[in-house]
């Protein structure tokens with residue numbers, strides 16, 4: 080352990096997560112969306128947030144493009160930076176859970192080890208992994224932001240699915256296939272799984 084760390088002594092406050100959850104009227108949780116660019120992470124996180132919000136649940140979305148223009152604006156798309164990106168987001172998610180809020184984290188999070196580290200940091204019981212499954216060809220066909228085209232012609236390096244790996248989750252808590260199901264069907268499946276977990 081680094082020497083300076085020996086002199087950091089956390090303060091224990093009187094109010095805890097349970098007190099905050101009671102005030103909110105629901106449990107806090109991290110709903111972690113992982114999947115290729117264009118698979119539907121942001122769309123589903125947004126749809127789920129709207130539903131939960133309208134049912135009195137306090138939520139907050141952490142989304143790749145947003146966090147990467149602020150907190151993580153110093154990180155690129157190398158493997159090391161992606162790992163650090165997920166590590167910081169995991170720490171932020173953990174704080175939100177302690178604050179009593181339902182966090183919807185939508186990041187490609189391509190590496191299994193990083194997703195597992197996120198789950199272990201937040202705590203297994205607080206973490207729900209949602210694999211937003213969609214074949215690369217469909218994501219590429221959608222090409223919401225025109226990035227796949229740029230990745231194919233070499234303008235963007237290390238692009239997930241093209242020139243950087245995506246390790247498919249093998250034991251996600253929920254798998255949502257957005258290529259074969261409508262947005263409404265996907266959201267219904269999500270709501271059915273998530274809502275009961277938030278009841279006090």
Ligand SMILES: Nc1ncnc2c1ncn2[C@@H]1O[C@H](COP(=O)(O)OS(=O)(=O)O)[C@@H](OP(=O)(O)O)[C@H]1O
Nearest residue numbers: 116117143156161164186187188189236237238239
């Ligand atoms: N090289 C490369 N590879 C993948 N994605 C890229 C890249 N460059 C920019 N973008 C845009 O950044 C968004 C992904 O950021 P994330 O923080 O979710 O990525 S990661 O979890 O660190 O892998 C991703 O957003 P989504 O499409 O919402 O996934 C892209 O818009």
Ligand SMILES: Nc1ncnc2c1ncn2[C@@H]1O[C@H](COP(=O)(O)OP(=O)(O)O)[C@@H](O)[C@H]1O
Nearest residue numbers: 115116117118119120121122257260261262265
């Ligand atoms: N069943 C579905 N669920 C979510 N998105 C879908 C679905 N079917 C089509 N789409 C479309 O796919 C695109 C997904 O984009 P986005 O949510 O930004 O993905 P990501 O955040 O994973 O990059 C959107 O244009 C959305 O309308």
